Amino acid sequence: MTASSENGTLFSHVKEGDTPWRSDGLRDFFLYRDLGVADATHGRVIAHLVKANKPPEEGTGWHRHVADFQIVLMTKGWAKFMYEDQETLVKAGDCVHQRPGIRHYLFDYSPDMEYLEIVSPAMFGTVDTDAPCEVPTPAAWPPQAIAAAQAQQDAQENPQAA
Numbered sequence: 001m002t003a004s005s006e007n008g009t010l011f012s013h014v015k016e017g018d019t020p021w022r023s024d025g026l027r028d029f030f031l032y033r034d035l036g037v038a039d040a041t042h043g044r045v046i047a048h049l050v051k052a053n054k055p056p057e058e059g060t061g062w063h064r065h066v067a068d069f070q071i072v073l074m075t076k077g078w079a080k081f082m083y084e085d086q087e088t089l090v091k092a093g094d095c096v097h098q099r100p101g102i103r104h105y106l107f108d109y110s111p112d113m114e115y116l117e118i119v120s121p122a123m124f125g126t127v128d129t130d131a132p133c134e135v136p137t138p139a140a141w142p143p144q145a146i147a148a149a150q151a152q153q154d155a156q157e158n159p160q161a162a
């Protein structure tokens with residue numbers, strides 16, 4: 001990283017492979033890859049990639065985030081959210097601004113789902129909330145997708161064997 005700009009943030013260029021996919025993020029059914037923005041902005045903003053690691057079961061549950069700013073840009077596949085009482089299909093190419101405090105529930109996603117999430121601050125909070133409405137049951141993944149997810153999890157847990 002090079003010298004800081006007027007506001008103290010740093011130049012950063014994180015390449016594919018520079019940061020690993022991690023399984024110890026907020027949700028155990030997703031993998032997370034940090035893109036270096038939290039370090040470069042000293043925690044003002046986090047940008048990370050999120051992808052499916054296990055088939056949908058319980059989903060995220062109803063929650064809200066304690067944050068100033070949050071967007072989700074779907075880059076592959078799709079995910080289904082409840083935003084308050086609105087069922088919302090978010091597909092590759094779609095961008096959602098999750099206004100601070102909105103109650104939501106990610107309940108279904110495709111095996112190839114991947115999205116970029118940008119949140120400020122980097123250490124944003126997550127708070128469980130009451131349920132404003134019922135949530136649909138997720139669709140089952142095809143057997144090949146379940147097998148591929150299992151192989152990805154095995155590789156994640158035992159990288160030397162991969």
Ligand SMILES: [Fe+2]
Nearest residue numbers: 063064065104
């Ligand atoms: Fe969320």
